[in-house]
Structures are given as C-alpha cells and as structure tokens.
Amino acid sequence: MKYIKTLLKLGIIAGLLGSIVLTGIYFYIKPDLPSVAILKDVRLQTPMRIYTHDGKLISQYGVKRRIPVTLDETPDLLKKAILATEDNRFYDHFGIDPIGITRAFINLVITGEKSQGASTLTQQLARGFFLTREKTYIRKIKEVFIALHMEAELSKDEIFELYLNKIELGHRSFGFGAAAQVYYGKKLNELNLAQIATLAGLPQAPSVLNPISRPDRSLERRRIVLLRMLDEGYITRQQFDEALNSPVTAKKHGAEIELDAPYLADLIYNEMVELYGKEEAETGGYQVYATADSHMQQAAQRAVKQNLHDYDERHGYRGPVARLWPEEDGKSASGNATTELTDSSVTLCDTPAMYADWPCDITEEQVMMALDNAGAYGFVFPVAVTAVEEQRFVTRDVTGIERAIEWEGMDWARPYISDSRQGEPPKTASDIVSPGDVVYIREMDGQWRLAQLPDVAGAFVALDPKNGAVQAIVGGYSFYQSQFNRATQAKRQVGSNIKPFVYSGALEHGYTVASVINDAPINEWDQATGVAWRPQNSPAEYDGPIRMRVALGKSKNVVSVRLLRGVGLDNTIEHLTRFGLDRADIHRDETVSLGSSSHTPLEIVRGMAVIANGGYLIEPYFIDRVSNEFGEVLWKHNPVVACGECNKDTETTTPVNEEDIDIEALLAAELNQQMAPQGEEEEVIPAPQVISSQNAFLVAEMMRTAVRYNGSYSKKTGWQGTGWRASNILGREDLAGKTGTTNDSRDAWFSGFNRNLVATAWVGFDDMSRQLGRAAYNRPLAARNPERFGWIGNALVGAESGANAAQPAWIRFMQVALDGEPEAPMPVPDDIVRVRIDRTSGKLTRRTDHTTLFEYFLRGTEPTVYVLEDDIDDPAQQDEESVDVEEIF
Structure with a gap:
C-alpha cells in the first residue's frame, strides 16, 4: 500500500x-501558431484556368496543380482507402490519436529511432498548411496544437475535405483531384481500384512512392494499402487479387488543354494579373471564360498559319535548318548556307553505323541534339533526312518514326534567292535535300510535305461588332517561337485600310456615293522639301472621272488624296479619331489619306466595327466572365453595346477621342455592372454613336463593291473590286471589305465584315525595312490543287499585296465562321433613298439599261439633274472585244 x-x-x-x-x-x-480565423477561412491555392467561351480549356497558370473536389464527389473507395491507410480512427479521435502516439513512443524507446509516425489526418493537414516535414519535437508539438485548434473549429467532414484537396501528392499535384489528372489523365470517378490504392499510398512520401519516379516502391505501397482495405472489410479477396496484379498505368499528364491558344490565353492572363495581382490571380482558383469560341479561335489560328506557309512556299525554299555533317562546299543541296553540327570532316565507310548514305561517326546523340535544337513550332516539326531517292526522300523524327516525302510534297521548293526572286524549279529530290539535312515537315490534306518555319509574320483579330467581344485573336505564327503579339502590340502602316474612314469623312462633308472625282495623276511641288509629291495608283492606271463607289472598290489612291483635299486635313484627322484611332498616331499631312499612319490590327478592326454596327464605337474585350473553383460566377462582363433604341440620347457627330469621352467614368460604370450581385438585371451600357447610321450604311455599301465583281462584262461595264475573291469564294452577298497595301509592300491588310462579325488580317515582316516582295508563277502549287489554289488566281504571280498576302487568311476564317450562318446584310436606315443613276456621270437617268444602276443616297443629297442623252457613255457601243461573263451586279 x-x-x-x-x-x-x-x-x-x-x-x-x-x-x-x-x-x-x-x-x-x-x-507562431496560426490564428483561429485563418483556420476558419482556409483557402486552397488553386491555379487559374482559362477556357474558351464554350468551355474548352486553353491554359492553366500557377505552380501548384489543384483540382478541388467536394466530399460528395469523392469515390467512396478512395475515402475508405485513405482512412484505412492513414487514420482509421479519424471519426473517433479529437485530432490526435493516443493509441498511435503510444505505439510510436514504444517503438522509439525500443529502437531509438523515430521510424513510426502517429499523425492523424488532422495533423497531416495542419502540417501541410502551416508546417514542414522535418522530424523535430517542436514541429510535432506545434502540429498537435494546430490539430486541436482545427478539431475545435471545423467539423470532421470539413477537415477530411480539406485533406483531400490540400495534401501534396508529388509532381506538383496538390489534392487527389489533381493527382488523378497528373498520374492518369482522368477524373477521380474514372479511376479503378488499383489506381485509387496507388494514390491513397502517396501521402506518406509522395516523392519516393509515386508510380512515375519509383514504380517499384509504388507497387509495394499499393499492396500495403490494399491489405489495409482488405483487413477492414472495405474490399473483397477477389477485388484485392485483381488490383494487386494490375500493371502500373501511371504516366505524366499535363493540364487537360483542349485547345492551344497561347496568344489569347496570355492576353487574359495579363488582364487578370492587372486586376488581381500575380499571386492572387495564379492561386485564387479563378476559372476565366474568354469571349472567343473554340471553333472560331481554332479557325483563325489555322487560317493564319496556312496563309503564312502559302506565302513562304511562293517565295522559295531557304534550305535545311541544320546539317549533321558539312558538305565540301559548305552548301546544302538548295545552295543556301546551313549550320554545320560537326567540327571536323567525316568520311564514309564500308559499314555505316546508321544509314547507307551516312558517315560512320554520326551518332544517335548528334541526331537527337540537332532535332531538339531545331524545335517544333506551329504546323512544323524537325526531322533528319536519312535517304534521298530520285523524287522521294526518307526522314526520321526524334521519336524514331520514319516518313517518306513524295515528290508532290516537295516540288514547290524552288531555291529562295531573295524576297523578290526564286530559282529554277527542282527536277529531283537531290536538288532540294541531301542525306544529313535537318528539315521541317508538316502534314496537309493527309500528305506529308517539306516545310520551313515562315520568316514572315501575321496577325488576325475577329470580334462581334455589336459589343466588342473578341471572337478570335492570333498574334503570330507560333507563341512559342515569338511571344510578341502583333495583333495588339505591332503598330504598322495600314495602307488603303484607312480609306473607308476617309470616305466616311467625305460623306460627312457633302460628298455622296455617286460623286464623281477625277482619277488622274497628281504632281505637286512641295516648296518646303523641294521635292514634287506624285502619289500614284497601284497599279498605275487612271480612269479619269470616276464615282466614289468605284474609286473605293478599286482603291484609287489619287481619289483618296483629292477627297482629303476637299474635306480638309484637319477635318479628316478629326473624323479618323471617331473610329477610335489615336490622334498621336495619325500623320498630319496628306499621306494620311493613303494609310501612312501606323495602327495595330486590334485598332483597325475596332474602327471597322463602327461601320459594321451602324456607327457605334465599341470597346474590344477578351473576358466574358470569371468564376471561382466551384463554378460560381463572380462577375460577368457588361460591355458597351451598339444599339439604336438605347442610344437615341447619346448620338454624337463630334470627333471621339480621349478628350471627347470620359473613359474613366465609362470603365467605372462598367465595373459597377460587372460587380453587381448575381441575379440583378444588368443595365445596358450604350456605346457612343460616332457617325450616323446612314453614313455607316453608305460606307459599307461602297465596301461591298470592293469584294465582288460589278457590272456586266458582256456589256463592257464590268469591273472587279480589289478584294473580289471574298464573294467569289464565299458565295455570299452580305460581305463588305477593304484591302490594304503599303508602299513597297511592307504591310498587307484585309478587313471585312457582315453585320455580325468583323475581322482584320495583317501580314508583314517583323523587320519593317523588309518588303514582302514578288513571286514568280509556281506551276506545281497552281496545278495540283486548283480547287484550293485556283481562287488565289494571280496571287501566285507578281507583287504581294493585301489581296493575295492577307485576304486568304480572312477568307479561310470566314469559310468556317460563317458556315451555316444565314446572311446578315446591314439594314437600310431611315432617310436612305434609292434612285436610278447614270453609271458614268452619277446623274439621274430615264434609261433602264446597262448604262444605269440603282444607287443609295441620304435623303436630300440625291442628284436632281438628269443626264443628257448626248452625254451618256455606252461601253457596249465601243469596238473593244467583250468578255462573256455572267452579270452579277
């Protein structure tokens, strides 16, 4: 006792x-302990995910991979596997497990080593949120106190759900939702028992137990998990045996990118960072939905890439990107200097190590290094030429796959001499490539073709003219080659793309669509410079007196200059600012009428939208809405809208620029709408009306003639607009557009629209001093695929221009974007009248034959004088041979 x-x-x-x-x-x-408030408001660091408007994932930003799941969404077998392996008494203890602690203490006394842990799920969660994995007593004590805090403030289910989403599971995956995607490319509910057991075994040591880095240890850990589940009665012996004998199926999976659109994703990412800051944007779990639809974005990307390849092939083959050994003359088969990857000369031997035509000392490592250095971009990827036959060559890629390039896939490859000169057409494959060449290839229409990474650059923007929602944007051939976004960052001379805005100013100052201007050369001495200014048409053809509609359709340069002179330079500049063009970028001389000013494709397409939507200046935007990780909408964009009824009180005919519109107030009002509680009806924010609907309609009418055949060739009144291929290929009557080509063909543009969609395409070199040049006729390109190349017509010959360098991208995009869409012509506004006029003079006429046509006018501006019979010009009475072409207009 x-x-x-x-x-x-x-x-x-x-x-x-x-x-x-x-x-x-x-x-x-x-x-050092975290506050209870932090524990109550634990927030997962979830990466930002960016989707297209229709829900296709295009990018993910953030170091940690996390896909949050709720407890209800978690498979029951996974929950049982975790509890059986990590903490089978989780729902019984108060945050720490006395039995587990006692077991670990006895093991420590007996062995002298801390080989067994006693951490509950709550303790593991506390460590994951606030502590490290170091095995020290002070860390363990902190872990216990934090676990007790969590048990006091959170329910068991809340703690378990946090565990499922927080725990680190290797390869930068945090939480079981992310681990399922990283290791198996699946959702949790798609995993089988073997895969579930593998994931459940990871928390103990994710770096050494994961099935990618250590499949042997992962198998053993999986066996332990399955045994624990069997002991607890969670699975049957048959399930155990089947899962135990299942092979390892894990491999590294990236984010589930469904559409690679990096230029669009980068714009949205930068906007989110500007709004929220980098850390919050990348870890706040935001799900950002773009305004662009996946099929339109993909169509734009394909159109730009294919168009740049078309240009590149017209101008010749520049040779291999590298050689695995030097030739005697240091030249490739095509005659162009190349990169040599070996330092010394090599000799052929009787028994080559790799291929019949290869030197013995070329190793597999050299081949892999050369292909890795070349890199894959856009449509193209590098291969090594292993053998060359008469009209065929064989290639091998970095994975060892061999492909044969037939003659039809390489006969386009005339040697590139300069941007304006190409060599003689090749006759055999050896004229183009040699064994050991590292070249690019691409697939097109089911055929492998020799290719090259385009030197030329391009950009494309499409948006909804009614509200500015960007439908597609492409900033170059490949974001991974160049992150410079030419659609939003490259200010380039716009050439004749400026003319619709100039003509709009002329209509505002008394001209009409039927006004006759003299299309004749201008030769004016400039006393200030001591040089005569001689603006010329391109081509240098002059028609004499010509109606404004025809002048815009044919893109007559001297007419544009005469219109500017009639309106006045200051008035013209003021009018250009109405379309959203920055006054600082507009040249203060008469060359502005020819497009000497520089603007981005996004600025130009915004200006064109004013014409397409009836005169309203909209604001382009890329983000439609932002949700949290659970899909709850945080805010939705409420853009300014082009609408007639809601804008009756906001119509203005004054120039619109930074001084005329309170941009800050407009953005503040828009932000208030975006942040309004969900469920409240959004107020429509009217876009300012900067030109009248009548003015916009008349400009669009003139632009319609620029994209089609006009008149009747059989009556000798036929003529074609500079962008005639648009209507010819697309077969629609609701299209309007304008080509644009700058001096020396350094920039090529095409902008066009119907009422629902407006788009701008640009092509040029990043080196602004480099011209787009000329191309000689390439018979293989034209003859082999007439249905594909035929519509390009003389685009395969002569100087590059907006019509043949930029417009094909626009047409390819519109073929997809407008497929199945009903025609959407611009409605005829009030106060627009239509009268019959004489084709030549623009005056009223009593005739009803081919010398006349119906024309639109703003009421009160229509002609009042009839043409005299003696003044009527009837082309059909001339002696020239007529061309029998179907009358279109």
Missing part, C-alpha cells in the same frame, strides 16, 4: 509537471 501511495504521488507530480511544461511550451510557441 505504501508503494502504491508513493507511485500515485509521483504520478500526480509528474502529471502536474507535465501540464506545467506543456502549458509553458504552449505559451512559448503560441506566437
């Missing part, structure tokens, strides 16, 4: 001392 009393006293003293020590430790480490 005496000993029992002594032991009891010692126990009480030990308990008191232990309590005092624990209390002291608690107050010692209390400043």
Whole structure:
C-alpha cells in the first residue's frame, strides 16, 4: 500500500509537471501558431484556368496543380482507402490519436529511432498548411496544437475535405483531384481500384512512392494499402487479387488543354494579373471564360498559319535548318548556307553505323541534339533526312518514326534567292535535300510535305461588332517561337485600310456615293522639301472621272488624296479619331489619306466595327466572365453595346477621342455592372454613336463593291473590286471589305465584315525595312490543287499585296465562321433613298439599261439633274472585244 501511495504521488507530480511544461511550451510557441480565423477561412491555392467561351480549356497558370473536389464527389473507395491507410480512427479521435502516439513512443524507446509516425489526418493537414516535414519535437508539438485548434473549429467532414484537396501528392499535384489528372489523365470517378490504392499510398512520401519516379516502391505501397482495405472489410479477396496484379498505368499528364491558344490565353492572363495581382490571380482558383469560341479561335489560328506557309512556299525554299555533317562546299543541296553540327570532316565507310548514305561517326546523340535544337513550332516539326531517292526522300523524327516525302510534297521548293526572286524549279529530290539535312515537315490534306518555319509574320483579330467581344485573336505564327503579339502590340502602316474612314469623312462633308472625282495623276511641288509629291495608283492606271463607289472598290489612291483635299486635313484627322484611332498616331499631312499612319490590327478592326454596327464605337474585350473553383460566377462582363433604341440620347457627330469621352467614368460604370450581385438585371451600357447610321450604311455599301465583281462584262461595264475573291469564294452577298497595301509592300491588310462579325488580317515582316516582295508563277502549287489554289488566281504571280498576302487568311476564317450562318446584310436606315443613276456621270437617268444602276443616297443629297442623252457613255457601243461573263451586279 505504501508503494502504491508513493507511485500515485509521483504520478500526480509528474502529471502536474507535465501540464506545467506543456502549458509553458504552449505559451512559448503560441506566437507562431496560426490564428483561429485563418483556420476558419482556409483557402486552397488553386491555379487559374482559362477556357474558351464554350468551355474548352486553353491554359492553366500557377505552380501548384489543384483540382478541388467536394466530399460528395469523392469515390467512396478512395475515402475508405485513405482512412484505412492513414487514420482509421479519424471519426473517433479529437485530432490526435493516443493509441498511435503510444505505439510510436514504444517503438522509439525500443529502437531509438523515430521510424513510426502517429499523425492523424488532422495533423497531416495542419502540417501541410502551416508546417514542414522535418522530424523535430517542436514541429510535432506545434502540429498537435494546430490539430486541436482545427478539431475545435471545423467539423470532421470539413477537415477530411480539406485533406483531400490540400495534401501534396508529388509532381506538383496538390489534392487527389489533381493527382488523378497528373498520374492518369482522368477524373477521380474514372479511376479503378488499383489506381485509387496507388494514390491513397502517396501521402506518406509522395516523392519516393509515386508510380512515375519509383514504380517499384509504388507497387509495394499499393499492396500495403490494399491489405489495409482488405483487413477492414472495405474490399473483397477477389477485388484485392485483381488490383494487386494490375500493371502500373501511371504516366505524366499535363493540364487537360483542349485547345492551344497561347496568344489569347496570355492576353487574359495579363488582364487578370492587372486586376488581381500575380499571386492572387495564379492561386485564387479563378476559372476565366474568354469571349472567343473554340471553333472560331481554332479557325483563325489555322487560317493564319496556312496563309503564312502559302506565302513562304511562293517565295522559295531557304534550305535545311541544320546539317549533321558539312558538305565540301559548305552548301546544302538548295545552295543556301546551313549550320554545320560537326567540327571536323567525316568520311564514309564500308559499314555505316546508321544509314547507307551516312558517315560512320554520326551518332544517335548528334541526331537527337540537332532535332531538339531545331524545335517544333506551329504546323512544323524537325526531322533528319536519312535517304534521298530520285523524287522521294526518307526522314526520321526524334521519336524514331520514319516518313517518306513524295515528290508532290516537295516540288514547290524552288531555291529562295531573295524576297523578290526564286530559282529554277527542282527536277529531283537531290536538288532540294541531301542525306544529313535537318528539315521541317508538316502534314496537309493527309500528305506529308517539306516545310520551313515562315520568316514572315501575321496577325488576325475577329470580334462581334455589336459589343466588342473578341471572337478570335492570333498574334503570330507560333507563341512559342515569338511571344510578341502583333495583333495588339505591332503598330504598322495600314495602307488603303484607312480609306473607308476617309470616305466616311467625305460623306460627312457633302460628298455622296455617286460623286464623281477625277482619277488622274497628281504632281505637286512641295516648296518646303523641294521635292514634287506624285502619289500614284497601284497599279498605275487612271480612269479619269470616276464615282466614289468605284474609286473605293478599286482603291484609287489619287481619289483618296483629292477627297482629303476637299474635306480638309484637319477635318479628316478629326473624323479618323471617331473610329477610335489615336490622334498621336495619325500623320498630319496628306499621306494620311493613303494609310501612312501606323495602327495595330486590334485598332483597325475596332474602327471597322463602327461601320459594321451602324456607327457605334465599341470597346474590344477578351473576358466574358470569371468564376471561382466551384463554378460560381463572380462577375460577368457588361460591355458597351451598339444599339439604336438605347442610344437615341447619346448620338454624337463630334470627333471621339480621349478628350471627347470620359473613359474613366465609362470603365467605372462598367465595373459597377460587372460587380453587381448575381441575379440583378444588368443595365445596358450604350456605346457612343460616332457617325450616323446612314453614313455607316453608305460606307459599307461602297465596301461591298470592293469584294465582288460589278457590272456586266458582256456589256463592257464590268469591273472587279480589289478584294473580289471574298464573294467569289464565299458565295455570299452580305460581305463588305477593304484591302490594304503599303508602299513597297511592307504591310498587307484585309478587313471585312457582315453585320455580325468583323475581322482584320495583317501580314508583314517583323523587320519593317523588309518588303514582302514578288513571286514568280509556281506551276506545281497552281496545278495540283486548283480547287484550293485556283481562287488565289494571280496571287501566285507578281507583287504581294493585301489581296493575295492577307485576304486568304480572312477568307479561310470566314469559310468556317460563317458556315451555316444565314446572311446578315446591314439594314437600310431611315432617310436612305434609292434612285436610278447614270453609271458614268452619277446623274439621274430615264434609261433602264446597262448604262444605269440603282444607287443609295441620304435623303436630300440625291442628284436632281438628269443626264443628257448626248452625254451618256455606252461601253457596249465601243469596238473593244467583250468578255462573256455572267452579270452579277
């Protein structure tokens, strides 16, 4: 009894001392413990995911991979596997497991090593959120106190759900939702038992137990998990045996990118960073939905890439990107200098190590290095030429796959001499490539073709003219080659793309669509420079007196200059600012009428939208809405809208620029709408009307003639607009557009629209001093695929221009974007009248034959004088041979 009393006293003293020590430790480490408030508001660091408007994932930003799941969404077998392996008494203990702690303590006393853990799920979660994995006593004590805090403030299900989403599971995956995607490319509910057991075994040591880095250890850990599940009765013996014998199926999976649109994703990412800051944007779990639809974005990307390849092939083959050994003359088969990858000369031998035509000392490593250095971009990827036959050559890629390039896939490859000169057409494959060449190839229409990475650059923007929602944007051939976004960052001379805005100004100052201007050369001495200014048409053809509609359709340069002179330079500049063009970028001389000013494709397409939507200046935007990780909409963009009824009080005919519109107030009003509680009806924000609907309609009418055949060739009144291929290929009557080509063909443009969609394409070199040049006729390109190349027509011959360098991208895009869409012509506004006029003079006429046509006018501006019979010019009475072409207009 005496000993029992002594032991009891010692126990009480030990308990008191232990309590005092624990209390002291608690107050010692209390400043380092997280607050209860933080525990109540634990937020997962979830990466930002960017989707197209129709829900296709295009990018993910953030270091940590996380796909949050709720407890209800988690498969029951996974929950049981985790509990059986990590903490089978989770729902019974209060945050720490005394039985587990006792077991670990006994093991420590017996072995002297901390080889067994006693951490509950709550403790693991506390460590994952706030602590490290180092095995120290002070860390363990902090872990216990934090676990007790969490148990006091959170329910068991809340703690378990946080565990499922927070725990680190290797390869930058955090949470089981992300791990399922990283290791198996699946959702949690798609995993089988073997895969579930593999993931459930990861928390103990994700770096050494994961099935990618250490499949052997992963198999053993999976066996342990399955045994624990079998012991607890969670699975049957048959399920155990089947899962135990299943092979390892894990491999590294990237984000589930469904559409690679990096230029669009980068724009949205930068906008989110500007709004929220980098850390919050990347870890806040935002799901950002673009305004662009996946099929339109993909169509734009394909159109730009194919168009640049078309240009590139017209101008000749520049030779291989590298050679695995030098030729005697240091030249490739095509005659162009190449990169040599070996330092010394090599000799052929009787028994080559790799291929019949290869030197013995070319190793597999050299081949792989050359292909890796070349890199894959856009449509193209590098291969090594392993053998060359008469009209065929064989290639091998970095994975070892061999492909044969037939003659039809390489006969386009005339040697490139300069941007304006190409060599003689090749006759055999050896005229083009040699064994050891590292070249690019691409697939087109089911055929492998020799290719090259285009030197020329391009950009494309399409948007909804009614509200500015960007439908597609492409900033270059490949974002991974160049991150410079030419659609939004490259200010380039716009050439004749400026003319619709100039003609709009002329209509505002008394001209009509039927006004006759003299299309004759201008030769004016400039006393300030001592040089005569001689603006010329391109081509240098002059028609004499010509109606404004025809002048715009044929893109007559001297007419544009005469219109500017009639309106006045200052008035013209003021009018250009109405279309959203920055006054600082507009040249203050008469060359502005020819497009000497520089603007981005996004600025130009915004200006064209004013014409397409009836006169309203909209604001382009890329983000439609932002949701949290659970799909709850945080805000939705409420753009300014082009609408007649809602804009009756906002119509203005004054120039629109930074001084005329309170941009800050407009953005503040828009932000208030975006942040309004969900469920409230959004107020329509009217876009300012900067030109009248009548003016916009008349300009669009003139632009319609620029994209079609006009008149009747059989009656000798036929003529074609500079962009005639648009209507010819697309077969629609609701299209309007304008080509644009700058001096020396340094920039090529095409902009066009119908009422629902407006788009701009640009092509040029990043080196602004480099001209797009000329191309000689390439018979293989034209003859082999007439249905594909025939519509390009003389685009295969002569100087590059907006019509043949930029317009094909626009047409290819519109073929997809407008497929199945009903025609959407611009409605005829009030106060627009239509009268019959004489084709030549623009005056009223009493005739109803081919010398006349119906024309639109703003009421009160229609002609009042009839043409005299003696003044009527009837081309059909001339002696020239007529061309029998179907009358279109």
